[in-house]
Amino acid sequence: MKTFGRILIILTAFTVLGGLMMWVGNANGVNSPSFARNSGEAEFRPLQGDEDGQEGSRPPREVGEDHEGREGRGSFGGRWVFSLIKNVGVISVLVVAIVLPKSIIKKKRKAPVSPA
Amino acid sequence: MANEPTKTSTPQTKTKLVLDILIFIVFLVAMDPHSSGIAIHEWLTLASLAALTLHLLLSWDWIVEITQRFFKKIGTQTRINYVLNWLLFIFGTLVMVSGILISEAALPSLGIRLPQGFFWRRLHDMSANLVLLLLGLHTALHWSWIVKTFDRYIFQPIAAKFSTSKPKDVSA
Ligand code: HEM
Numbered sequence: 663m664k665t666f667g668r669i670l671i672i673l674t675a676f677t678v679l680g681g682l683m684m685w686v687g688n689a690n691g692v693n694s695p696s697f698a699r700n701s702g703e704a705e706f707r708p709l710q711g712d713e714d715g716q717e718g719s720r721p722p723r724e725v726g727e728d729h730e731g732r733e734g735r736g737s738f739g740g741r742w743v744f745s746l747i748k749n750v751g752v753i754s755v756l757v758v759a760i761v762l763p764k765s766i767i768k769k770k771r772k773a774p775v776s777p778a
Numbered sequence: 779m780a781n782e783p784t785k786t787s788t789p790q791t792k793t794k795l796v797l798d799i800l801i802f803i804v805f806l807v808a809m810d811p812h813s814s815g816i817a818i819h820e821w822l823t824l825a826s827l828a829a830l831t832l833h834l835l836l837s838w839d840w841i842v843e844i845t846q847r848f849f850k851k852i853g854t855q856t857r858i859n860y861v862l863n864w865l866l867f868i869f870g871t872l873v874m875v876s877g878i879l880i881s882e883a884a885l886p887s888l889g890i891r892l893p894q895g896f897f898w899r900r901l902h903d904m905s906a907n908l909v910l911l912l913l914g915l916h917t918a919l920h921w922s923w924i925v926k927t928f929d930r931y932i933f934q935p936i937a938a939k940f941s942t943s944k945p946k947d948v949s950a
Pocket residue numbers: 805808809810811816819820821823824873874876877878879880881882883884885899902903906907909
């Protein structure tokens with residue numbers, strides 16, 4: 663019961679925060695397909711892509727923008743390795759930048775003070 | 779978790795470690811939808827909501843304790859850690875929400891079609907990169923816990939398997 667209540671709190675916080683973000687984003691009209699601030703403005707991009715011609719449908723992907731990786735930017739094999747190295751690299755740099763100075767400071771503090 | 783005021787039991791620490799490794803792998807896969815394919819990207823990240831909820835549940839005591847003591851006397855690192863965790867929650871929510879709003883596979887398969895806005899696509903990309911940075915900081919602040927727990931539950935058991943001498947006591 664306690665766990666269920668906690669799950670409810672987490673999901674409520676997620677929903678409220680997410681709802682707030684959607685409200686702020688949409689209230690400013692920035693989600694219009696044309697990215698126009700004023701909803702009365704003309705659509706710069708012709709309607710296309712969707713079978714029912716629904717307004718705001720996603721524009722077709724550019725060449726090399728395939729998410730399935732067949733014709734992706736660069737080869738499929740190399741791409742994920744590059745992405746992995748980049749992302750793990752960013753995290754590693756941050757870890758080293760914080761952990762290293764911290765351990766140096768800690769060691770200095772631990773080192774016996776030389777007599778004056 | 780670093781700075782954790784309450785001592786967690788050993789089986790819980792093991793669960794945390796496995797869960798955190800899983801979340802980390804899912805995040806790395808999520809950061810490259812071009813390689814995984816958009817359907818895997820969407821379903822995997824939506825499913826990871828359960829793992830993220832469990833991650834928060836396992837740190838619940840820490841969250842409650844620091845929330846209550848935030849404006850009283852707590853260490854600087856704990857305070858930074860707490861603020862960082864909230865930022866991670868806020869921007870993690872933003873990635874999820876913007877992802878749901880630009881969904882091309884999960885929502886359409888449920889019969890839900892939303893207008894595709896460039897704004898949310900840009901925001902999805904930007905917030906994902908921000909979460910990457912925050913995750914780096916989060917990892918750095920918990921580095922000693924990660925090293926200790928890896929050593930206890932992964933490196934020591936492996937070393938014990940290969941060594942002929944008596945295995946080290948890992949219950950401490
Ligand atoms: C941990 C959560 C998530 C992370 C870290 C993440 C990360 C990313 C990244 C890095 C991109 C590439 C953006 C680009 O190519 O410029 C992307 C694209 C995308 N994501 Fe996510 N995402 C997450 C959750 C979701 C969810 C829950 C959905 C939908 C249910 C989703 C739907 C999409 C879609 C449709 C795209 C393609 C957008 C485009 O073509 O511009 N994502 N995501």
